[in-house]
Amino acid sequence: MNVTVIFGSESGTTKAIAKRIAAGLQAKLLDITAAKTADFEQCDLLVLGSPTYGIGDLQTDWEDRIGTLRNATLTGKRVALFGTGDQATYADSFVDAIGILHDIVVEKGAVIVGHTSIEGYDYVASLAERDGRFVGLALDEDGQSSKTEKRIAAWIDQLVKSESLPITALSA
Numbered sequence: 001m002n003v004t005v006i007f008g009s010e011s012g013t014t015k016a017i018a019k020r021i022a023a024g025l026q027a028k029l030l031d032i033t034a035a036k037t038a039d040f041e042q043c044d045l046l047v048l049g050s051p052t053y054g055i056g057d058l059q060t061d062w063e064d065r066i067g068t069l070r071n072a073t074l075t076g077k078r079v080a081l082f083g084t085g086d087q088a089t090y091a092d093s094f095v096d097a098i099g100i101l102h103d104i105v106v107e108k109g110a111v112i113v114g115h116t117s118i119e120g121y122d123y124v125a126s127l128a129e130r131d132g133r134f135v136g137l138a139l140d141e142d143g144q145s146s147k148t149e150k151r152i153a154a155w156i157d158q159l160v161k162s163e164s165l166p167i168t169a170l171s172a
């Protein structure tokens, strides 16, 4: 059972989060700038993360290299998504990047795992919210950094259980 975490990050926040998630899942960690199409395919659980920029856009490196993901064969692939955003300043596009990645991988036949509750957040709209829950892990280091550690730990725990990952000591 192997796990790959692929992230993009402009100013380092999502990179630091990705490192923590990869450590907790004992996963291979790759920046999207270094990822090849095979990296999306050659794992049992694929974890993708991006901050949201512009107004509801993917981070630039993701935008520039989205073809690498679009070219991947993801039929039946189990995919977990995470993202960072700022719900106070960007209340109408909070963590939209998670929703953008979601739609791309779902169109390619992936199975989304790691949904989370929208409870505890305060935003107006988010592409990451579907049927009353987030399609991944939403983090707000700008306004709710004190909640991040617990949110990551709970998500890792959730994935370890749902994916039956052979991890005993959680390090998140």
Ligand SMILES: Cc1cc2nc3c(=O)[nH]c(=O)nc-3n(C[C@H](O)[C@H](O)[C@H](O)COP(=O)(O)O)c2cc1C
Residues within 6 Å of the ligand: 008, 009, 010, 011, 012, 013, 014, 015, 051, 052, 053, 054, 055, 056, 057, 084, 085, 086, 087, 090, 093, 094, 095, 096, 141, 142
């Ligand atoms: C110009 C700019 C635009 C942003 N747009 C959004 C947005 O639309 N939605 C959102 O949730 N966060 C938005 N953010 C907040 C970032 O996603 C957030 O600060 C994130 O943690 C940055 O991650 P990084 O350090 O990995 O680049 C924006 C930030 C900046 C500076």
